[in-house]
Amino acid sequence: MAADLLGPAEIRELAARLGVAPTKKLGQNFVHDPNTVRRIVTAAGLTPADVALEVGPGLGSLTLGLLPVVGHVHAVEIDPTLARALPETAARHTGPGGVDRLTVHSADALRITAADLGEPAPTALVANLPYNVAVPVVLHLLAELPSLRHGLVMVQKEVADRLTAGPGSKTYGIPSVKLAWYADSRPAGRVPPNVFWPVPNVDSGLVAFTRREPPRDDVPRKSVFAVVDAAFAQRRKTLRAALAGWAGGPDRAAAAIVAAGVDPGARGEALTVHQFAAIAASAPGPSSAVE
Structure with a gap:
């Protein structure tokens, strides 16, 4: 099954026919460059055994690239107009064999669960994520969907740098550590603004990840994330x-940190996810993690 990918003219014609104008509120920047779509699909390392989860398919550019190479595509689209139009676009550009392997979910990805998606369970997250919710979406899906084994997401370049940063880096922070709880990640390339409509004022970046076992199994994720x-x-x-504040006083904090084998005089930006987990395990005190 071959796909007829969407170019700039097709994207604008389809948007006009649907009466759709990209909105900042939904973080909509539609990819209109077939070569970028091919690059993403190739970099994702997909096989016919994979079930892809795409968040924010929009007008269907990436969806059409995914359908020929995976066993099934779950597309989660919050815009009901775009969600209704996607199966028709898939049928027109890939034929019946493509649309039969597509399930469209008109839903908010931040609220989606494994039960909502049903079978077949997704194994790979491949998506051009809305800039404004990229980090929460990735972390929510990894928490909710244990079947996800790997993925490649396109996000704002600054966010890509944060997600893949290591300890000691200026960009290392909460997104870096929380993604590291679930997976090994790496930067997978830069994407220029001119492949999108409308053209954003920043570059995008590709983030590849492969799920692994959490650093520890004797402490809840929420407790680690609270630290x-x-x-x-x-x-x-x-x-x-x-x-x-987390431990109930500086002395209790210092005791937990020392028990974890960490210097109390260090700063969070120097710690690995394993060290954060060790601190949480040493003193699993009050927890109010934001996932």
């Missing part, structure tokens, strides 16, 4: 000071 949130809420403070 992460506290450490970076005041990132210029030492851990002893930054974690005082």
Whole structure:
């Protein structure tokens, strides 16, 4: 099954026919460059055994690239007009064999669950994510969908840098640590603004990830994330000071940090996800993680 990918003229014609104008509120920037679509699909390392989950398919550019190479595509689209139009676009550009392997979910990706998606369970997240919700969407889907084994997402370049940063980097922070809880990640390339309509004023970046087992199985994720949130809420403070509220005082914080084998005088930006987990395991105190 071959797909007839959408170019700039097809994108604008389809949008006009549907009466759709991209909105900043929904973070809509539609890819209109077939070569970029091919690049994303190739970089995602997909096989026919994969079931792709696409968030924000929009007018269908990436969807058409995914359908020929995977066993099934779950497309989650919050805009009901675009969700209704996607199967017709898939049928027109890939034929019946394509649309039969597509399930469109008119839903908010931040609320989607495994039960909502049903079978076949998704194994790969491949998406051009809306800039304004990219990090929450990735973390929510990894938490809700244990079947996701790998993925490639396109996000704002600055966000891509944050997601893939390592300890000690200026861009290392909450998104870096929380993604590291679920998966190994790496930057997978830069995408220029001119492949989108409308053209954003920033570059985009590709983030590839492969799920692995959590750093520890003896401490809940929410407890670890509570430590992460506290450490970076005041990132210029030492851990002893930054974690005082979480632990119930600076002395209790210091005791938990030392028990985890970490220097209380260090800052959160220097710690690995394993060290954050060790602190949480040493003193699993009050937790109010934001996932």
